[in-house]
Amino acid sequence: MDREERIKRHLAYLAQEKADELEKNKSLIKAFIDYCKQFEIDLNSSNFDYQQGLGILCNSKDIVLKINPEITTDKEGLFDFHHLLKTYTKKSFSEGALFADNYIIFANSYYRRGFYENNNFAPRFIDHFWRHDFQENEVSLALDLNRVRIDTEGPILIEEDTWYGANFSENIATIKDGVTNLRPPQYLNEFELDFVFASAFALDVYWYSYEKIKVFQALEFKQPNVTIKIEGNSYFPVRYVHAEYDLDKETFRHFDGAIQFYTEAEYYERRENNFNSKVKGEYQVKSMSKKLFKINGDFSVDDWIKFTSHFFAKNPLILEYFEGKEPDHLVPYLEAFKKEKGIT
Structure with a gap:
């Protein structure tokens, strides 16, 4: 089997996996569509996607702001991290994600590998950001505003990496x-x-x-x-x-x-x-x-x-x-x- 054929088969597998996952989660998708109606967000099946490692995604312009109008940006488009943590929950092994009862929001896609929205987060800035004790700081960051994940109990993508920080001793x-x-x-x-x-x-x-x-x-x-x-x-x-x-x-x-x-x-x-x-x-x-x-x-x-x-x-x-x-x-x-x- 040559490289072109392997790529063709892999893409076919991903397409079938996406179709299967969206079909399996039809009830979950419908429930989220109904949930969003209270915020006057009109969704249909075309707003939903599936990506390996990221789960069932709902894509809609500024959906994060619309389903939680209490969170607001500063003049630079950043969100107060301490305020976010009062509204959402951090979970182990889910750095870059913040959990509500029925959806998950993400840190901005430009933190991801190659700046690509469907990759995992690049090593290891977001990991350190999520784990750092910022109690003595005013801290804010950019979010991915146009999509949320709705299968909150679904699998997560964990990638090992050998990228480490630098040594530095200069005054x-x-x-x-x-x-x-x-x-x-x-x-x-x-x-x-x-x-x-x-x-x-x-x-x-x-x-x-x-x-x-x-x-x-x-x-x-x-x-x-x-x-x-x-x-x-x-x-x-x-x-x-x-x-x-x-x-x-x-x-x-x-x-x-x-x-x-x-x-x-x-x-x-x-x-x-x-x-x-x-x-x-x-x-x-x-x-x-x-x-x-x-x-x-x-x-x-x-x-x-x-x-x-x-x-x-x-x-x-x-x-x-x-x-x-x-x-x-x-x-x-x-x-x-x-x-x-x-x-x-």
């Missing part, structure tokens, strides 16, 4: 202001870049200071073959992190992350200019963007390292920046690639 106060540009080795081809660098093109880091505050910013550019479709248009996704360190208190006081969506022209211009286009110390963002999380209040250096390392999931450049060298797990792969290409 924040002693870090020099300025821009650092990191790139993967130029001898890697597209497949190798995808395999060991998660298709990273660059990671640009910028520190600057004002008064008693030291500011960290980082931009992650992917290779130009990585794009996202939004309302029929293609954009280049660029992950962005911003944090503020209080030099007197020796702790971070603010931390947030976003994903920016560049047009082709913006992408090629910005990836070369990186933070050199800054104005008055602040990186100016004119592209379309989506804020994904925000944490205010004392936040330790160790926690900042952990969350930043996992926000830039699978990109060894962030580990290289924090540790000052290529990660140990990467060295055998790079040596093998160089040997194959005759590079000494």
Whole structure:
């Protein structure tokens, strides 16, 4: 059996599985349709889907806001995490999900592997977010507003992963202001870049200071073959992190992350200019963007390292920046690639 035939059979299996699961859950779907009528949401069978690992999904514009009008967003489209936990329940082994009696809501799909809504969450930012003790912080995050899961007792997808946070021992106060540009080795081809660098093109880091505050910013550019479709248009996704360190208190006081969506022209211009286009110390963002999380209040250096390392999931450049060298797990792969290409 050749590869094309295997793919054909696999797709046929998935289609049959979806049909079987939707048929098996007809009563559950009808009950949820009836439940939503009280919120003046008109649903039918076309609003429901099944995905392996995600279960029976109801897709409808802003359904999360409509079935729970008590939860509201701030001006950046984020939700107060503490308020969410008073309304919904966290469960073990279900990081990224919040449970009501008859439906489940999710963290935003841009936290998922490859930014794709039907994948599992990328390692391990959401896991740490769900397990962290934020009692001393104001904390908020973005949600997937347009779908909920309705088989609340269904199976969950658990994936093992070997992505770990970075080691870091440098004193924040002693870090020099300025821009650092990191790139993967130029001898890697597209497949190798995808395999060991998660298709990273660059990671640009910028520190600057004002008064008693030291500011960290980082931009992650992917290779130009990585794009996202939004309302029929293609954009280049660029992950962005911003944090503020209080030099007197020796702790971070603010931390947030976003994903920016560049047009082709913006992408090629910005990836070369990186933070050199800054104005008055602040990186100016004119592209379309989506804020994904925000944490205010004392936040330790160790926690900042952990969350930043996992926000830039699978990109060894962030580990290289924090540790000052290529990660140990990467060295055998790079040596093998160089040997194959005759590079000494």
